[in-house]
Amino acid sequence: MTKSEQQTAKRDAAKEQESVITGPAEDYLKAIYELELAGGAASTNDIAQRLSFAPASVTGMIRRLAEHGLLAYERYRGVTLTAAGRKAALRTLRRHRVIESYLVGTLGYRWDNVHEEAERLEHAASEELIDRMAAAIGEPVVDPHGAPIPTREGVVDETQYCSLADLGPGHRVAVVRVGDDDPEVLRYLASIGIMPGVTIAVLACEPFDGPITLSIENERISIGAPLAAQVLVDMIGGSEAPSH
Amino acid sequence: MTKSEQQTAKRDAAKEQESVITGPAEDYLKAIYELELAGGAASTNDIAQRLSFAPASVTGMIRRLAEHGLLAYERYRGVTLTAAGRKAALRTLRRHRVIESYLVGTLGYRWDNVHEEAERLEHAASEELIDRMAAAIGEPVVDPHGAPIPTREGVVDETQYCSLADLGPGHRVAVVRVGDDDPEVLRYLASIGIMPGVTIAVLACEPFDGPITLSIENERISIGAPLAAQVLVDMIGGSEAPSH
DNA sequence: GAGTCGAATTAGGTTAACCTAAACCAGCTG
DNA sequence: CAGCTGGTTTAGGTTAACCTAATTCGACTC
Structure with a gap:
């Protein structure tokens, strides 16, 4: 293997990690999870509105996510998360809510401006960081707004209030x-x-x-x-x- | 203004914020800053090697950064940061080093695995978060590896050891x-x-x-x-x- | 069962950020 | 000063993620 082939290989390996579930994809999965909770299958339009994207863009992304087995999709029929998709959605939701809780609990943020910060950090934080944050504030079960925090294993309280x-x-x-x-x-x-x-x-x-x-x-x-x-x-x- | 025009406008406004200095751009600026410190102008190859990109990719990005006034660029001559570019580089460097310091100082990380985490978080953390982290650990002047932390205003110790x-x-x-x-x-x-x-x-x-x-x-x-x-x-x- | 309407998709386009392969240039060597 | 060499750039391609505009589809009405 030449030196430049090594470097190419390193790039590929690095890309493999993230692979399918990019930052934007995490946002879609989160949105779909929440829409599903509220009422059955998530429609293209609902997703588009929630994420402030054009419906056509949503069709493109859900096709990609479906190809990778993260959601069940039939044209004109809306989408439903698969087990893998649900797991990914809950992982992101856990990150978001742990981050919000940590910022309020430890860094003196107030509850009104943690959402935006968490929205960005949730895509960048490692599992280790999230677990350390959660441990540092005593493994809370809800975030500052009362939303339930999924466990590391993907278990979450879905009681409808x-x-x-x-x-x-x-x-x-x-x-x-x-x-x-x-x-x-x-x-x-x-x-x-x-x-x-x-x-x-x-x-x-x-x-x-x-x-x-x-x-x-x-x-x-x-x-x-x-x-x-x-x-x-x-x-x-x-x-x-x-x-x- | 129609509803969909409003939404489009909102998207544009949101994009305006980040605008030029994307995550990858921050990485380039950081790399160029460090290469410049070590020795004069940064060459395309040096940048490519440091970031593990192909040289051709680097040419493309530095052209873009130069167009936006972040670096001075003459073909075949290497690049130098402008005042704006230097400021942006130092902002990212501050983020990186504050994050490393915080992770070690507060969340029990050891110094050997904070770099990777900081490398991702530095592009997602707000100025407010960085300042709160820095305050929480007593405004340190160096990170856990001894690298100087630029101030909020972009002042940094550049002593060569x-x-x-x-x-x-x-x-x-x-x-x-x-x-x-x-x-x-x-x-x-x-x-x-x-x-x-x-x-x-x-x-x-x-x-x-x-x-x-x-x-x-x-x-x-x-x-x-x-x-x-x-x-x-x-x-x-x-x-x-x-x-x- | 034809018409219609809104939702969804397809078609085609853009930008950022990478890539490889080929051309190119600068400066040094003989 | 011709030629080589290595660093640099150009040319052309890919993928992700958006967009608008045009088309298609499903379901509901008459």
Whole structure:
């Protein structure tokens, strides 16, 4: 083997590692996983919208991912993750959420600006780094926004919670999780005391997706339906009538 | 503006941020900076070898970087960083070295495997993250291998040290810095006690790039010339004859 | 069962970043 | 100063990942 052949071989070997699951591919798999959780097969359009790509680009990428066995794909029929695809998606999701947790837990970030940082780091961090970060903050099971962190082995809690927008008045609920992507939304939620673990009572709901009035820590506040939809909650009592 | 035009605009705006200095470009700039430090203008071949790319690829990239004002380039004449290029190189170098320092200082990494991790993270970490990491470990001025960390403003110590391979017998020196890239070399250096801050006496040097015999912490050891060249040192006394 | 509409795909194009192989140039050697 | 040589560049090709515009398809309506 000549010297330049050695170098070529080294390049090929280095490329082999990453191979199929590139950074962009990880983003697709993550998006598809989340869409699937929400409702069955993920459509081309849904994926395109979530990633801010043109639908045609999505078709191209999902074809490639399907060829590599990461998702099941029939033209005009949407896609579903295979076991391998799901595993890859959860690996990326774990990275994302561990990174968010670490940044908040150790480096003094606030919960509203970790998403963007994690979005980039998740593609660059090694498994070792993620495990060390997780260990450093005590192996948390949820990230700062309440999203469950998959384990190293790819196990994750997929419980479906309902959002504040789905409830009628009279419910008492615990906030489980909030959307993690919009910094402004997160800052506002924090300012009115909505964060995982907090207890909320639903006082009133106006019709036609109107505002929802809540009681949080004895404060009364109304929020719009779109915002309410970002807040996932767990029932802790009452239904139409508060238990007493 | 239609909805899809908005989305296109958003994509363009997002792309604008990164724009010219992509991840690969950062690697080129870093390499060129280091080659320049070692000796004048960086040649296409030197850059190609350092980055394990084909020379033709290097020509292509340096043309692009030159077009964007990051380096001065005349065909067949090698390249030199412009002020903008130097700034970008130092920014990346700062990231790399802060990350290495942080991984060792806080996450329990050893010095032999931080390089690879930093090599990927340096392209993904935000300025804020780097600054927080640096603050968390007390704003170090050198990384775990002794390489100087540029400041946020792009100031860096460029003192040229000589290597162990450049010395004759009788010198007493302090180790300042070692090469950071080869894990095996680093593990071996650590095993024989060579790391920044340690004092070494040069006992003997065989001719024709032969082995160099050292005294480290009262241990006697011989190392080969290539390895000795990886160890940068600072004189602390003696020349041919030890001061007494 | 034909028409229609929106979603999905195909067709064709762009850019970045690599490659190999062939041409080219500079500077040194005889 | 002709010629060689090695470093450099040009020419031409590939792949990934995007794009727009045009076409096709599925499902639903009439």
